[in-house]
Amino acid sequence: xxxxxxxxxxxxxxxxxxxxxxxxxxxxxxxxxxxxxxxxxxxxxxxxxxxxxxxxxxxxxxxxxxxxxxxxxxxxxxxxxxxxxxxxxxxxxxxxxxxxxxxxxxxxxxxxxxxxxxxxxxxxxxxxxxxxxxxxxxxxxxxxxxxxxxxxxxxxxxxxxxxxxxxxxxxxxxxxxxxxxxxxxxxxxxxxxxxxxxxxxxxxxxxxxxxxxxxxxxxxxxxxxxxxxxxxxxxxxxxxxxxxxxxxxxxxxxxxxxxxxxxxxxxxxxxxxxxxxxxxxxxxxxxxxxxxxxxxxxxxxxxxxxxxxxxxxxxxxxxxxxxxxxxxxxxxxxxxxxxxxxxxxxxxxxxxxxxxxxxxxxxxxxxxxxxxxxxxxxxxxxxxxxxxxxxxxxxxxxxxxxxxxxxxxxxxxxxxxxxxxxxxxxxxxxxx
Numbered sequence: 001x002x003x004x005x006x007x008x009x010x011x012x013x014x015x016x017x018x019x020x021x022x023x024x025x026x027x028x029x030x031x032x033x034x035x036x037x038x039x040x041x042x043x044x045x046x047x048x049x050x051x052x053x054x055x056x057x058x059x060x061x062x063x064x065x066x067x068x069x070x071x072x073x074x075x076x077x078x079x080x081x082x083x084x085x086x087x088x089x090x091x092x093x094x095x096x097x098x099x100x101x102x103x104x105x106x107x108x109x110x111x112x113x114x115x116x117x118x119x120x121x122x123x124x125x126x127x128x129x130x131x132x133x134x135x136x137x138x139x140x141x142x143x144x145x146x147x148x149x150x151x152x153x154x155x156x157x158x159x160x161x162x163x164x165x166x167x168x169x170x171x172x173x174x175x176x177x178x179x180x181x182x183x184x185x186x187x188x189x190x191x192x193x194x195x196x197x198x199x200x201x202x203x204x205x206x207x208x209x210x211x212x213x214x215x216x217x218x219x220x221x222x223x224x225x226x227x228x229x230x231x232x233x234x235x236x237x238x239x240x241x242x243x244x245x246x247x248x249x250x251x252x253x254x255x256x257x258x259x260x261x262x263x264x265x266x267x268x269x270x271x272x273x274x275x276x277x278x279x280x281x282x283x284x285x286x287x288x289x290x291x292x293x294x295x296x297x298x299x300x301x302x303x304x305x306x307x308x309x310x311x312x313x314x315x316x317x318x319x320x321x322x323x324x325x326x327x328x329x330x331x332x333x334x335x336x337x338x339x340x341x342x343x344x345x346x347x348x349x350x351x352x353x354x355x356x357x358x359x360x361x362x363x364x365x366x367x368x369x370x371x372x373x374x375x376x377x378x379x380x381x382x383x384x385x386x387x388x389x390x391x392x393x394x395x396x397x398x399x400x401x402x403x404x405x406x407x408x409x410x411x412x413x414x415x416x417x418x419x420x421x422x423x424x425x426x427x428x429x430x431x432x
Contacts, residue, residue, distance in 0.1 A: 002219050003267030004032075004259070006252050008229030010325035012279040014305070014312060015272040016337035016419055018042025021058035021228050023417075023427050024270075029223040030066045031059030032215065034258030035248040036230030037074030037107060037137070039130040041305065045422045051090070055080050057228050060087065060094060067094075070211055070227075071103035072248065072258025074137050075149065076112075077199040078192065084202075100203075101211035102150030105141045107133040108161065109193045110168035112184050117175040129281070138247035140164070149208055152200055161197075212260025219265060227255045233271075233325035241368060244283025252329040271331035271413075273322055275339040275403075276348075278312040280305050286373040287315035287351045301341040316377065317350045323411055324364050334411070337419040339400065340426075345382040350407075351375035380406070388421045393430045 007024070009015040022044045025031055038054040044061070045051070053060065055075055057067040069075065087094050111133030118136070119129045129135065140146040145164060151157050172179060184192040218225060229250055234240045236250045248254060252269055255261065276297055279285045288294065297303065297314035304311055325331070342348055353362045355374040365373075383397035390396055396404075396418075404415050418428040 002222050002224055003265050004215070004219070004225045004227050004255060004261055005268040005270065006227045006229070006255050006266060006329075007270045007272065008227075008250065008252065008329060009232030010234075010271045010273040010322055010329070010331070011232045011277055011318075012234045012283075012285075013040075013230075013232040014278055014280065014303075015232060015274050016043075016335075017229065017272055018044050018053060018058040019419065019422065019424060020270075020272055020335050020337070020417065020427075021226065022046070022061065023424050024226060025059035025062045025065050027224065028059070028065060028226045030068060030215070030218055030225040031057040032068040032070050032211075032225060032227050032259055033057045033073050034070045034227050034229065035072040035250060035254045036246065037132060037134050038076050038079040039132045039134045039246065040230035042228075042230070043422075044424065046424045049090070050422075051086075054083060056083050056087075056094065056098060059226075059228075060098060061092060063097060065097065067098045068209075068211055068215070068259075069098070069100045069104055070215075070259045071101040072254060073101070073104050074107050074134060075100070075104055076107040076133065076196075077203060078196045079132075081199045081202060095206055099207045099209045099211070099214065100149055102148060102153075102208050103211065104149045105137055105146045106148060106151075107137045108147065108165060108168070109133075109184065109189060109196050110165045110172075111136040111140070112192075113172055113177065113179065113182060113189060114168055116182065117172055117177045121175060135247045136168075149203070152203060153208070157200070158197075215259055215261060216265075219261075227259060229254070233328060234321060236328075239328055241283045244281065251325075266330075268333065269329050269331045270333055270335060271326060271329055272335045272337060273325075274301075274317075274337050275342055276301075276317050277315045277321075278303050279315075280310055280312050284368045284373070285313055285315060286321075286354060286368075286375050287318045288313050289315045293348075296345075297341060300344065301338055316348065316375070317407075318375070319350055319352055319407070319410055320354060320362050320364060322407075323362075326411055326413055331413055333417075334408075334413050334415045335417040335419065336404065336407070336415055339403075339418055340386075340388050340420045342382060343386055343388075344384065346384055347379050347382050349377040349379050352378050352410075388426060390420055390428065393418070393428055396428075
């Protein structure tokens with residue numbers, strides 16, 4: 001019997017998962033998203049065109065591959081419909097190879113209001129939410145109040161919807177929230193709600209499935225499956241830099257609950273990391289560079305959020321954090337992305353340890369508040385040349401190959417894929 005391979009991010013998200021899933025898709029029968037929602041932004045580039053997906057799995061551009069939105073994913077109907085419309089503009093009919101779990105939860109328009117109210121109430125302690133309603137929707141799921149895709153098929157859905165919306169409005173009164181004048185994407189709440197509700201009948205045209213049965217039967221039928229993660233391991237609700245995290249389990253364990261497969265069905269775990277680090281929003285970031293080098297990384301790497309457009313915080317590669325994520329996920333092989341962003345650096349650095357209250361440590365302690373962990377760096381000699389045209393590993397400059405092997409020697413996991421540009425063709429497979 002086949003097993004489910006997993007592909008997920010090992011940093012604070014934005015590692016380039018969408019591109020690598022797209023590249024690997026021809027090797028799989030099924031691509032399945034297992035957590036997160038439209039707070040994710042998976043960017044793919046090919047044929048000179050950039051594509052950004054928020055809810056739909058990154059294998060959607062391959063007609064022969066089935067794509068599944070799993071039960072652990074949150075869906076905002078309006079954002080989902082926009083994705084579908086953009087795919088149609090590129091002659092992709094998602095109804096042909098996209099299936100949606102009936103157990104996937106819905107993000108209601110009022111969840112977005114709650115998200116804004118909660119974030120505003122935090123003041124200076126805000127977490128940097130994307131304001132997509134993710135946290136409140138997951139809260140309702142845990143509190144057993146949520147609505148799911150399967151509920152859309154029931155005759156009393158609108159009654160259920162209004163009941164939950166009214167609960168949210170009562171909560172908003174406590175925050176003295178200005179419901180009448182608050183804008184969601186330049187629309188009033190009532191405009192957004194009207195559009196959201198109008199999409200229900202369109203969603204019913206998709207194949208709404210009991211995804212746990214579908215996926216387990218596919219494994220019995222010897223189908224190959226790749227589980228696609230969103231965000232990154234350092235944003236995991238349990239093991240990330242809490243409370244500056246997302247609301248789901250972004251690590252390998254989330255595959256089991258987000259798709260309905262048992263732990264013994266997990267196969268390869270492919271972990272993705274950038275050749276440097278970035279983070280969006282608030283929270284600890286030991287290697288952050290608030291200087292010329294940080295600005296250069298942001299500029300060279302086009303580090304602006306694909307979902308929010310916000311500039312990303314940038315810093316050097318954090319090896320202890322990478323080792324932590326590898327441990328949590330049981331990573332069996334690694335993918336390094338955006339290595340070409342370092343092309344013009346004469347030298348750059350990697351963090352090997354932290355100075356933690358005067359003691360050198362190589363792990364992430366519970367206490368990881370801002371500025372508590374001071375990075376101890378090792379300088380790496382750059383290759384100072386363009387590698388975007390390279391097509392085999394041996395064509396890389398010696399200093400770049402030294403950097404790859406330097407990381408491998410520390411983390412003890414092979415780097416099998418190297419991304420040397422944003423296009424799907426700029427991907428180097430390394431035989432080890």
